[in-house]
Structure formats: C-alpha cells, structure tokens
Amino acid sequence: MENHRIFTTSFASVYPAYVAKAERKGRTKEEVDQIIFWLTGYDEASLRAVLDSKTDFETFFAEAPAMNPARELVKGVVCGVRVEEVEHPLMREIRYLDKLVDELARGKAMEKILRTP
Numbered sequence: 001m002e003n004h005r006i007f008t009t010s011f012a013s014v015y016p017a018y019v020a021k022a023e024r025k026g027r028t029k030e031e032v033d034q035i036i037f038w039l040t041g042y043d044e045a046s047l048r049a050v051l052d053s054k055t056d057f058e059t060f061f062a063e064a065p066a067m068n069p070a071r072e073l074v075k076g077v078v079c080g081v082r083v084e085e086v087e088h089p090l091m092r093e094i095r096y097l098d099k100l101v102d103e104l105a106r107g108k109a110m111e112k113i114l115r116t117p
Contacts, residue, residue: 007090010054018101025105035100038114041066061093070115071096078102 006014019029036042041064042050050060061067071093075084078099086092103113 004088004091006094007058008056010056011060012051012054014057015051018097021101021105025107027104027107031104031110032101034110035104035113036097039068039071039097039100040064041068057094058090061090067093073115074099 019032022028022032033044033047036047037044040061043065046065055063072084074096076082076099078095081095083092083095083099086095100113104110
C-alpha cells in the first residue's frame with residue numbers, strides 16, 4: 001500500500017470528480033470546498049494554490065494546515081471499504097474525504113456531514 005497510485009495522483013485531477021459527483025445530486029462546488037476546508041484547514045486561497053500547483057494527495061494531506069480531530073467521527077463504508085478500519089494513515093485520510101463527499105451527494109445535511117454538535 002505504500003506506493004498506491006492515488007498517493008502520487010494530483011489532487012487537482014480528482015477534485016473535479018468530487019465536484020461533479022456533488023453537482024449531479026444538486027449540491028454545489030462551494031459545499032465540496034466547505035467539506036475540504038473543515039477536514040484539512042485549507043481556506044479558499046490555499047486550496048486554489050494546491051489545485052494550481054497540481055499537488056499530489058500525499059503532499060495535500062501532509063501540508064494540510066489543521067486536520068480536524070472530529071474527522072475520526074466519520075464512519076461507514078465508501079467504495080466497499082469501512083473507513084474506520086483503513087490501516088494506512090494516508091489512505092484513511094483519503095477515505096474520510098471520499099466518505100464526506102459521498103454523504104454530501106446522498107443529500108445529508110451539511111451540519112451532520114461536518115459532525116456539528
């Protein structure tokens with residue numbers, strides 16, 4: 001798993017798929033961005049820099065300003081994998097993001113997606 005292809009894939013190449021998945025279900029790019037901001041601590045300017053520089057997933061998560069500790073509350077299955085059981089730390093971060101975008105596309109309320117008390 002150390003050399004999984006997604007680790008070296010640019011975040012910018014996958015980001016449009018996250019947005020498209022959300023938009024197909026009537027959600028917005030802004031909501032996808034809000035999820036990314038909540039999960040990683042990036043803001044609009046720093047996310048734009050990541051997208052413009054074609055930063056890979058490994059660097060995207062390694063340089064995240066403030067990974068949200070509440071991300072560990074994200075549970076469930078995405079792509080046939082139970083998120084909380086993923087052992088590789090980087091893959092688990094990627095699966096958290098996948099799961100959050102999946103919840104958005106499924107119509108879940110933003111307060112629940114962002115684990116707001």
